Amino acid sequence: MLMFVCKQGQPIRLKGFDMNHPATHAQGKPQAIARIRRQYPYNNVVMIGDGITDQEAVEATGGADIFICYGGVVERQNVASRSDWFVRSYDDLMRCLKRYKVAMVGSGAWACAAVRMVAQSTAEAAQSPASCFEPEVTMWVHEEKHSGRNLTEYINEHHENPVYLPGASLGENLIANNDLIETVRGADLIIFCAPHQFMHGICKQLAAAKVVNRGAKAISLTKGMRVRAEGPQLISQMVSRILGIDCSVLMGANIAGDIAREELSEAVIAYTSRDAGVLWQQLFQRPYFAINLLADVPGAEMCGTLKNIVAVGAGMGDGLGIGPNSKASILRQGLSEMRQFCKYISPSVRDDTFFESCGVADVIASCYGGRNRRVAEAWCQRRMAGDQLVSFDDLEKEMLNGQKLQGVLTSDEVQEILEARGWELNFPLFTTINRIIHGEVPPDMILRC
Template sequence: MLLQKGNIGKGIAQPVQRRGVPSALRHAPLANKVATPAVAPQGLLRPILSERGSPALLKRQRALDVVLRAAETEQEAENAGTVVPGDGWESFPPPPYEPSEQVLDLWQQADAVCFDVDRTVTTDASVGLLAKFMGIEDEAQSLTEQANRGEINLTKAFEDRLAKLNFTPTDIDRFLEEHPAHTRLVPGVENLIAALKARGVEVFLISGGFREMALPIASHLKIPAKNVFCNTMSWQLDDHGEPVRLQGLDMTRAAESHFKSRAIERIRRKYPYNNIIMVGDGFSDLEAMQGSPDGADAFICFGGVMQRPAVASQADWFVRSYDELMAKLKRYKVTMVGSGAWACTAVRMVAQSTAEAAQLPGSVFEKEVTMWVHEEKHSGRNLIEYINENHENPIYLPGIDLGENVKATSDLIEAVRGADALIFCAPHQFMHGICKQLAAARVVGRGVKAISLTKGMRVRAEGPQLISQMVSRILGIDCSVLMGANIAGDIAKEELSEAVIAYANRESGSLWQQLFQRPYFAINLLADVPGAEMCGTLKNIVAVGAGIGDGLGVGPNSKASILRQGLSEMRKFCKFISPSVRDDTFFESCGVADLIASSYGGRNRRVAEAWAQKRIAGDDQVTFEKLEKEMLNGQKLQGVLTSDEVQEILHARGWELEFPLFTTINRIIHGEVPPTMILRYRVACSMPSMPPARRVVNDYY
């Protein structure tokens, strides 16, 4: 029998496109004929003969021939569990010690990674170690040799070894006590799996061993039991229903040598994964890719415990240490779009997190954080140069060190180019233009994750558009939001604060949580993007109303009434616009907490208070725009603009009287009713408009 074989990226493949994966990665090319023995282990031969002529035949034939070629060479090493540095290598092409560009992309973009257990996750083979523990090591080895000579099939060999073990639940407990999970792990595998999970990559264990022995390994590695595919022990029960002795093996989940590719098929049916990687040391791991069109997308051969030349030469990547895989993990480049007080406070937290992560193996993020800064001057100097030299924004966040790993630039396109994680924190009235500019430059790549810290919305004829929706639609990427009671100056001083990250994709939310969570800044995850974002937007209107009340000098009862009505209208508006918004969202930091913080300490409240005081004092010429320039040092007042945007929606849909406080606040802003009417908002929302030049003091006070 002759076998044509080769690795991904060599030769010519028959293209088959699936799930967006390059066709070259779905079917290995054909090259390098290798002669093989004529005797086949029955367990491998049966599935091939039964599917002769199927599309999977060639792949399985290759796997079979590899097994036959290497069985005799490696049998002794298989039994001993030792590394074979030279045996058999001369008969095979050299393995791929470096991944091709396509394989590296698959590794870095993997949705799931499946690990074999024996000699891949653990330094031993569970069955062999258990046989040694039970004192039948020689008999178990004899059965393995018979299977490899083709005298019995693999399943029968496994069941016969099981019968000779003849252990009880007590024996299993004693074995696990003497061989705890952490003592059996291959060096580096725990860190690698933790790094994968930190990136949102799902991890599975697929093994021909016992599930009962794999579960403690999975538990130690924080892999859920549902992600473990193994053989299951069947126990004889006593009269009380308690297991007393092993009766057999349930082979429904793992049958014969091709079960790993079928396990991956089941995983694909359950989860919408594009890229699945198989990591293992043996032939069944190789077959996980070759045994089915819906098997693994790439196979990484791990040779840190057992080196099998025939398997390694067929792999897409051969590694001898998990440090090699760790070094090739994707690291997210982070860019902040914005440079105001809140953007600088946020980038400071992010820079702290990336600097700390850079000291750990398998860091998720690159240390340097890029910040796009609008070109300005400070004391005659370019603001960007000042930030890069002094690590401080003297205009918007003076006296606060942003971090040495923050790099400022005025070039929006270059700031975003190559970024994997985009943080948007620019005034909401500029966000549409920013997104359009980025889309035209085509610098936002596939798979980029975004999060918006911007509070506001865009009003369109077809209805309101939240900033996260704008980012997702224009740039075609996933966009989470961070909202909460976040007064920038307090957080910059590291006072206790909190926020929510609302997500559409749980993995994205977890990634952003790693980036923003600090000892002084707690993050809760919330599966309600529209609810969180609208809360963060609408509370600015209520904060303006609270500021007007403060300018009038009202007491706590009146202010509490304004806040209560404001929260009620926030909830009603959210439900009108997006009925799926959750009620518990309003009790999170993005809801009532943000409302309270903004209504007592935010810039919208502060400017509205000054405006009301001046109007009551007789200054008819004072405007919010003028006070914004005088009081905010270049920052933008969001509450007034948001009030106009929301009022446009209320007017278009005939909802003004449904939202009396929102309507009254907007009428006060535009001089249609006096500031004192904030205390009579149920009447003011339907009053005739007052000429803007007329000033009424205490008419209804």
């Protein structure tokens, strides 16, 4: 007895054999199937056998979904003719199982920490003949030079990104490619982890090249949104609309360096299709990286976006030298405005989402350890010391080694929405942070908003 997730009758993923349900007599088979259904409600059940009672276990009410007739020992024509699939060997069965090809779009610190986990999972899965993943993972790298060499060449030789995640082995099964189209070509599972301001162009380029498989699935690790005249568009919505594929999101308290050191971390995968969520969970979950599944894509994604604004505010507070009580007030007000903004934009957002890793946990991690906090602290200190010309752009180049600062851009995008809809007074912290960024009010206004 084994279980697959199936699509249009074709077995695409072996879930596993279950040896805990005896089926040594005819009535044992329907009972075993019923127990398996209760234990795995989202999987289809496949019966493999060569006898009439095996066939009857499929045809009975509540029976298995697919019957594979095995003719490797005894071939019974009357049973084979009624089967969904006929095989003569176990190897035939394994060869027909689809394996997913995985591609990563992005090569910054978080992208490398994430693809490192993915490469570990696919390498381990390759040891099983029933693996559902191709062992090789491709990663698109925006080409640049490192020590006189192309960064892609260095990564492929040393299995490390020395620019954005130095010292972390990405795995020998990770292949870097500077060609976006070739990286994604033929991929079944596409992970997006590029700065959000570049995502629209990336999706348009992929759509024009027509390289995305029709049945492919995507997941976004990108934190941000696109502002349009008709309203904000989340990155997952952009991917789905432009590429025509399902897009889940992975969000949480995920500082890249901590995860690369395999420190205990967690995240949520929010999905529209639970089957897709379970598949992504298989790919990302590691002994040091726990995944919870959540049926709230807009809530999880907006939390991951808005927390960057709160982190900028927390960094400003740190630059002023405030104590823990004052900083806690900024975090509390920030989380409250995050929830309110999410509800205004998408009333279906669930309250319990804010208690997941993508909510309060991500706010805490970002406001104490993220790059938005760190740059905002330095900016505020320089301003308070009299340097009125220092800009966030300057500090991004000086401090982030080529990485992008998301909080300032996100603040501008959210402020555009607040002003367009007349919501500024309802979001005093978000509005004050944006005005401080643009020099309209002094930094200490963060304590009086």
